[in-house]
Amino acid sequence: MKVVSLTGYKHFELGIYNQKDFAIQCIKDALKKKLIPLIEDGLEWVLLSGHPGVELWGAEVVLALKDFYPQLKLAVVPAFLFQHENWKEETKGAYEKVVSQADFHQSVTNKGYESPEQYRLKNMFLTSKSEGLIIVFDEEKTGSPKYQYEMALKKQQQQPYEIIRIGFDDLQEIADEYNNNNYV
16 A cells, blocks of 8 residues: 555544543554554555544654654645634644645645535545545544545445554553553
């Protein structure tokens, strides 16, 4: 796989409102554990839209991994222009920092928000341009990632398309590892 899309829950869907929440480290570690073997097998690009939550944390992981894997590239492809303009300052700053370090940044539609259709077009674009999906998603807790997940499942029925799902059990395992090693 040369190109993978990355998505997952938004921060509020996980009940995470503090950037120092321990859950963020667990999510970042889970993403890192999935990304490293892919990079070592030839992964070149990670595509995401940069939403606050898993996507923004995932972008930070990719940027950190670039120190060890300089061939890795990050593309931030939001659904529409200025998606971050109404976000809280801390989140807006994190997004702008990620975008400034990304290898590619362009919105799917070259206009501001107009309708939810723009999100569908974004999911379509990211799925069509990737060979697989890394997703933090649990089928028992629906939320915004379900739309890209469903699109990925449809693509998988038509052609090879790898879906790497990180569920709540996977995140709990990482949290338990931290607790067992007294890292908390």
